[in-house]
Amino acid sequence: MRIVFMGTPQFAVPALDALVAAGHNVVAVYSQPPRPAGRGQQVQKSPVQLCAEKHGIPVFTPKTLKTPEPQAEFAAHNADVAIVAAYGLILPKAVLDAPKHGCINIHASLLPRWRGASPIQHAIWMGDAQSGVTIMQMDVGLDTGAMLKKGTVPITQQTTCQQLHDALSAMGGKLVIEVLENINSLSPEKQDDAQSNYAPMLKKEDGKIDWSQPASRIDCQIRALNPWPGTFTTGGGKRLKVLEARPEAGSGPAGTVLNKAGHIACGKDALKLIRVQPDGGKPMDFAAALNGNYIKIGDVLV
Numbered sequence: 001m002r003i004v005f006m007g008t009p010q011f012a013v014p015a016l017d018a019l020v021a022a023g024h025n026v027v028a029v030y031s032q033p034p035r036p037a038g039r040g041q042q043v044q045k046s047p048v049q050l051c052a053e054k055h056g057i058p059v060f061t062p063k064t065l066k067t068p069e070p071q072a073e074f075a076a077h078n079a080d081v082a083i084v085a086a087y088g089l090i091l092p093k094a095v096l097d098a099p100k101h102g103c104i105n106i107h108a109s110l111l112p113r114w115r116g117a118s119p120i121q122h123a124i125w126m127g128d129a130q131s132g133v134t135i136m137q138m139d140v141g142l143d144t145g146a147m148l149k150k151g152t153v154p155i156t157q158q159t160t161c162q163q164l165h166d167a168l169s170a171m172g173g174k175l176v177i178e179v180l181e182n183i184n185s186l187s188p189e190k191q192d193d194a195q196s197n198y199a200p201m202l203k204k205e206d207g208k209i210d211w212s213q214p215a216s217r218i219d220c221q222i223r224a225l226n227p228w229p230g231t232f233t234t235g236g237g238k239r240l241k242v243l244e245a246r247p248e249a250g251s252g253p254a255g256t257v258l259n260k261a262g263h264i265a266c267g268k269d270a271l272k273l274i275r276v277q278p279d280g281g282k283p284m285d286f287a288a289a290l291n292g293n294y295i296k297i298g299d300v301l302v
Helices: 010-021 047-054 068-075 119-125 161-181 215-225 286-291
Strands: 002-007 025-030 035-037 042-044 081-085 103-107 130-137 147-154 231-235 238-248 263-265 270-278
Touching: 002 010, 002 047, 010 025, 010 047, 010 081, 010 161, 025 047, 081 161, 103 161, 119 130, 119 161, 119 215, 130 161, 147 161, 161 215, 215 231, 215 238, 215 270, 270 286
Parallel strands: 002 025, 002 081, 081 103
Antiparallel strands: 035 042, 103 130, 130 147, 231 238, 238 270, 263 270
């Protein structure tokens, strides 16, 4: 089969590697254009583009696929199927219909739960017991297409966003190979729209901690939103990033720094701060933040 692969971030790299390792004929890779990144804002190629170049696969980086020229270029690949993983551009109907078997998406949730841009983060944030990967046939809707295969991954009370990201990324590569091996005998399953919910793109303000929430819920937020947008609070006029914490017993007015062990009173129970980062400073443990007067016992965090 002639395969076009479409992806941009690190999440998509294991799937491209898996296709190449399995001997599939990847005739082209589509990725978002190189962009300024990092502190120096130097223009950088995407992880998927770098991976494709390593394998010697031609790379295409159109800014859009909504105009006739890139659509004609895509159709000229004469693909049997396109594999899509976190590509980041909307695929119009002309692109979806071009390959013989259409476009197949690797989505990082158990659809129809968590359609949208940030399914990994929302699964942890909302306290889900499990997440997974859904391989789906793309249509013009947002993650609404028929499901071809699923795999599940448990979410524990210690699971971080990075850990779940890596597990789902690896699983996506394995599942898409299985789907391609059986592409002529699959039984697509329609999604139940009534069971669907949406994981919108994250914003910086999503990281603000509301201390009136239960400690367990805030812990989920911290694990879900690291490294970006990160979780933060303010005490004594100083902003403090919260990098790691855990729920423990404790009580008091919400947001109060209870003791030198780092317990912060929440709406229910308390949250023990383990690693924090003052605004403009380096990551440190709670004791160092206390000694550096970045935070004081009795402060009320907001």
